[in-house]
Amino acid sequence: MKRSFIREILEHTNNNTISFAGGLPDQSLFPTADLQQSANRVLKHNATLQYTKSTGIDSLKEKIAQFYCEEGFPTKPDNIMITSGSQQALDIISRYNNNKTITIESPSYLGAINVFNLNNIKQKSIILEDDGINLKGFKSSIKDTKFSYLIPDFQNPTGKTYSKEKREQIATMIKENDAILIEDSPYSELYFDTRNTMISSTIPNNSFHLGSFSKTLAPSLRIGWIRASKELLEPLISYKEAMDLHTNGLSQYIVDDYLNDMDKYKRHLEVIREQYKIKMLIFKEQLDHYLPTFEYCEPKGGMFIYGKLPNIDTSSFIRECLKHEVIFVPGSEFYSDDSVSDEIRFNFTHTSIQDIKKGLAKIAKILKTF
Ligand SMILES: Cc1ncc(COP(=O)(O)O)c(C=O)c1O
Numbered sequence: 001m002k003r004s005f006i007r008e009i010l011e012h013t014n015n016n017t018i019s020f021a022g023g024l025p026d027q028s029l030f031p032t033a034d035l036q037q038s039a040n041r042v043l044k045h046n047a048t049l050q051y052t053k054s055t056g057i058d059s060l061k062e063k064i065a066q067f068y069c070e071e072g073f074p075t076k077p078d079n080i081m082i083t084s085g086s087q088q089a090l091d092i093i094s095r096y097n098n099n100k101t102i103t104i105e106s107p108s109y110l111g112a113i114n115v116f117n118l119n120n121i122k123q124k125s126i127i128l129e130d131d132g133i134n135l136k137g138f139k140s141s142i143k144d145t146k147f148s149y150l151i152p153d154f155q156n157p158t159g160k161t162y163s164k165e166k167r168e169q170i171a172t173m174i175k176e177n178d179a180i181l182i183e184d185s186p187y188s189e190l191y192f193d194t195r196n197t198m199i200s201s202t203i204p205n206n207s208f209h210l211g212s213f214s215k216t217l218a219p220s221l222r223i224g225w226i227r228a229s230k231e232l233l234e235p236l237i238s239y240k241e242a243m244d245l246h247t248n249g250l251s252q253y254i255v256d257d258y259l260n261d262m263d264k265y266k267r268h269l270e271v272i273r274e275q276y277k278i279k280m281l282i283f284k285e286q287l288d289h290y291l292p293t294f295e296y297c298e299p300k301g302g303m304f305i306y307g308k309l310p311n312i313d314t315s316s317f318i319r320e321c322l323k324h325e326v327i328f329v330p331g332s333e334f335y336s337d338d339s340v341s342d343e344i345r346f347n348f349t350h351t352s353i354q355d356i357k358k359g360l361a362k363i364a365k366i367l368k369t370f
Contacts, residue, residue, distance in 0.1 A: 018359035056082025086224035107334030132162035154302025
């Protein structure tokens, strides 16, 4: 039901529609020329078109393991499984843990809620506060579920980030209850000022840390990964093999070749962070100008600004906006029940600066007569 709502909205858009809806990166920042060069190099070898190992190619796993080591989180290639985006990582873990109950944030990432539902994993939703999940709620829920799914950095949909204190307390609660944490981190590299510490780094035997190149390089590559202890990773391998034998080898070789010049990748990340921060500040300025009643919390990174238009049923409001060719995602989409919501998620990365201004001006005009 939830999925079809967004699909329905997207089906009614056209080339003129200004979209703040999808979680799309700014495609003008894709490193297309560099990836093209990598593809050319990679395709000189027949072996890059051969079947490959189910957990991913060795040299890419080594590089990903190195990212963790640089952050002070000791990791070996054996701790990594390359997946088809972090979406598949969620699916693999969920298939293995089907019929369980999981503690999640409210609101949470729609793609995860759908995976949990399809795998018959019941969800206990705990309110997400500005500095992370409500600890009292988490504490009592994790005792029962022993299984949790959190997005601590620049959360989707809310853009919120966990404080250091909450990260530490959550790690303690996970350990005390001998529970498992799925730490989903596709936005972690998109920080504006400071990098956050991974919760998983203090509970390496009780966590799956999920990463992705979708927001840093390009989503169509479909390269994500799981970082976990060998004990936790091992049983997932047969699920991965049953699903697709291995992640697209050509994409893996292209990313691996691109990462041979690690300085270039790091410079690329700096450019994205800088540009996204500029876009967020412009979005915020325009929001304050056109929608002064919109209440939100300024994100410290990532791709989303989330907040509420008090007393406006945003699921009805979006239908009016759609008629005028501007869209966003109403908050009701991110809750596991069907409650009415006055919340909105805006993506600020995909749209041009010109369209940010045009789109928000349109929304303000529609709101006046709504
Ligand atoms: C929180 C979260 N997890 C996972 C994903 C899936 O990303 P991908 O499969 O492209 O790595 C997304 C995509 O938007 C997301 O927002």
